[in-house]
Amino acid sequence: MTPTQEQILAALSSLGLPDGGNLVSRDMIRALSIDGGTVRFVIEVSPDLAPKFTGVRDAAQAIVSRVEGVESVSAVLTAHGPAAKPAAKPSAPPPDLDGAKPALKIGGHPTPQAEATKPSGVDRIVAIASGKGGVGKSTLSSNLAVALAKQGRKVGLLDADIYGPSQPRMMGVSERPKSPDGKTIIPLTAHGVTMMSIGLMMDPDKAVVWRGPMLMGALQQMMGQVEWGELDILLVDLPPGTGDVQLTLCTKTQLTGAIVVSTPQDVALLDARKALDMFRTLHTPVLGLVENMSHYICPTCGTQAHIFGHGGVAAEAKTLGLPFLGEIPLELDIRLAGDSGTPIAAGQSAVAQAYADLAQRLVDGGMA
Secondary structure, three states, rough: OOHHHHHHHHHHOOOOOOOEEOOOOOOOOEEEEEEEEEEEEEEOOOOOEEEEEEHHHHHHHHHHOOOOOOOOEEEEEOOOOOOOOOOOOOOOOOOOOOOOOOOOOOOOOOOOOOEEEEEOOOOEEEEEEEEOOOOHHHHHHHHHHHHHOOOOEEEEEEOOOOOOOOOOOOOEEEEEEEEEOOOEEEEEEOOEEEEHHHEEEEEOOOOOOOOOOHHHHHHHHHHHOOOOOOOEEEEEOEEEEEHHHHHHHHHHHHHOOEEEEEEOHHHHHHHHHHHHHHHHHEEEEEEEEEEOOOOOOOOOOOOOEEEEEEOHHHHHHHHHHOOOEEEEEEOHHHHHHHHHOOOHHHHHHHHHHHHHHHHHHHHOOOOO
């Protein structure tokens, strides 16, 4: 079996450094490549640290060689001093988020962290994840946030889907966040939920064309530079899959755990299992599974139809010994409410009650 990038980085994360942190948390791994069972990577350190890291390189090679599927490992230790600064150009600095100075740059390489952190004042951080797109993860995130707020919880919602942010539309906000000092970001509030999204900071018609480090830097900013205030729970709407954003969040943030969303069909469950495996690899607790688009009730005749199958997520949760948190139906009004900017959980209906029940299970279980 060919090892994955996530497995290699997880192994490297377990190797503590002489002066604190690990190779991944301090952003020292470069040019990681996997070719079948051959793994190659570069450890980049500052010149003053290079003499201390020869043993670390050997230990890193040894720990990666123990990953299942790895046949050979090549690690190179490099030391680079700071790059020379280019001559300043006579151009005005970019505007702040609200059109004033000082400027706040979004994205860029993340600041090295010695250990996982969480925003001051935030009690719990829960990731909402899925193995694939199109299963309604973002819709569930916004409605669950509103349902928890209706039950008296202080709730934050972070849209971490950098390439496809949808929470501004679903939560009905479009105002650009302000930054009074060029460092802190003031979040917005909608339906009783404190929220932030990269979609509020960028031109909504422009694609975000960023490499992994830019994504990691943006996520770190939205987690650490936003004035979240006092929150009982911060929900993080993750992008689909098992990529850079998930790895950064799990290794550099003190996550309480993750909720995995899937439709009941077999294809969706195949990808959901990959998300579950990722969280196991990264030692992130899975708080439970939710079956979305569980059934459809015909508005004309009242017949209940299981368009994507039924019970697959509950069965998977039972097999894995994980909590099954509930079912959310496939309902036209959910989509209409999200498109209009007022999540259906903000109202009073049978579907709103389904989200309320889900929120209550999290509260009763001490997860929110």
